[in-house]
Amino acid sequence: MNILLNNSSMIPLYEQLMDQVKNGIIRGDFRENDALPSVRALSARLRISALTVKKAYDRLEEEGFVVTVHGKGTFVAATDRELAVEARRRAVEEEISLAVQRAKTAGLSRDEVREIMEIMLEDCYGND
Amino acid sequence: MVTIEGLKKQYGAFALDVSLEIPAGRITGLVGKNGAGKSTVIKALLGLIRPDGGKVTVFGKEAASLRAADRLKIGTALSNSGFSAYLKLEEVVRILAKFYPDFNETAFRRACEEMGLPFGKQLQHYSTGMKAKLRVLTALCHGAKLLVMDEPTTGLDVEARGEVLDSIRRYAAEHEDCSMLITSHIASDLEGLCDDLYLIHEGKILLHEDTDVLLSEYGLLRVDAETYARLDPRYLLSRRPEGNGYLCFTDQKRYYAENYPGILIEKGGIDDLILMMTSAEGRTLQ
């Protein structure tokens, strides 16, 4: 598993870690029942605190991506990949809708919101 | 694993008053400037000094009544003390083998070789860095359940610091249930290692927080005087005048990021934390 964390990002480390594990699962790098590295092992490898890794594993478990068997370790759950992709899409939609609602209450016009979105997309995806 | 409740110790004008807890399987950092009281906490935890008040328990036992059998389960690296400087590493190996039934000689020798510690040289001829490495390796050599390390990286250059920290991390990964207490005044060393951090200053604990919360929620706001005037002060922990504005320390950097678009926010490293929370000007908001 190739995980790269950005220490200077505003996104908390555990969220970055969750995202990358999810990506791995969705891409099919991990299969069902594959063991994830132990909390301390991954923490040593990534040079982040074990509690950060544990937090990421706990959240992943809540979202149904992994299962932790006490004393044995953490394993990739029987996830339906389609469903996982769908779930992520829904999460993104929720956050965007939140932002759009806030834009509306702030009195921004439809075009202004679109403009903001364009700028952000350009920043993020590059100009293509 | 370790509980310290209202530990008090007086040395002249210096008064220590500390409570902290290290649950099983936790790596806890104790950060603070030199002379803040870190070593005193460590000495009390190891039963080397008698507290004037409060209670220190290790493995559920009062620290003062720790026996040799309990100490077998503790690995210690102290900043200013170790084996006699007249001994050679080869002799230290023999002595450790007599002290610890679980001493892993092969692993210890290999680790010493990897770190470039010569076996035939008296410890008094070791460099500062070599001594520090040996102290850490000694703490890690016998499968301890509790590691207590006072300033394990002091006096090391960047590369050696990395090596030492990696060996501690490797130990943690191989001993999932072991707990650690690590002190440092170069706190960035502890960012990638400790689960939680206590900040100690002038004998008192100023702050206790999980490391990842510290890294993700705490931050530095760099603002001019005008922006500062309209800044919501609720989540500011301290501020310091800087140029024609202020440097402010917050535990809710996202709140300011969302509500003051364009505000300059820096990620709060743990060294910033020490600086902002302990300097005289920095504490004006407390």
Added chain:
Amino acid sequence: MRGLLEKDFRLIAQRKQTLLMYAAIALMMAMTMDSAYIIGYTVSLCVLLAVGTVSYDEFDNGFLFLMTLPVDRKTYVDEKYLLCILLDLAGWCVATLIYCGIALAQGRMAEAAAELPTLASMMIPLTLGISVMLPIQLKYGAGKSHLALAVLFGSAVLVVVGVRRLILSGAASSLGERLSSLSPEAWVLALSAVSLLVLFGSYLWSRHIMEEKEF
């Protein structure tokens, strides 16, 4: 205990120069002086080496780390007394063997054998020496213990002088007569018993000092 002994023997072995010098002086003594001196000399040296290990432990904040090793404070004291007694006895045995060897070579074996009880009685002042030096070394450390020992020996001299005056003044003359009527063997036995008692008292005192000590 095993770890501490291992450490102390290795530390003593460090003092090669002292040991070599000892051998040279002992050889000279054996050739030029009454060979009984060898015994007193060897045993005192052994005791000094053993007590000296405390200074090694103390040097450079060493105690701090030593007490984090799997060692009880009581074990530490036990080990120091054991080490002193072991070295004391070993020194005596080696020196007596040398002494007898020389006597044998000179053809005065019978004479030497008759002297053995006297030689054994040399252990008494050395046992007393251990009893005084160890606790003082533990309590005051290498630096201050020299001063403490000087004060102690000074006061011992004063006590002896005082007692002598008392005896001379006749106040204790009846006691003095009774004491001098004891046979030399009885004297040696009585003094041995006293020195063992003092040693035990000193051990208890050292235990107390270590329990109270902060590092």
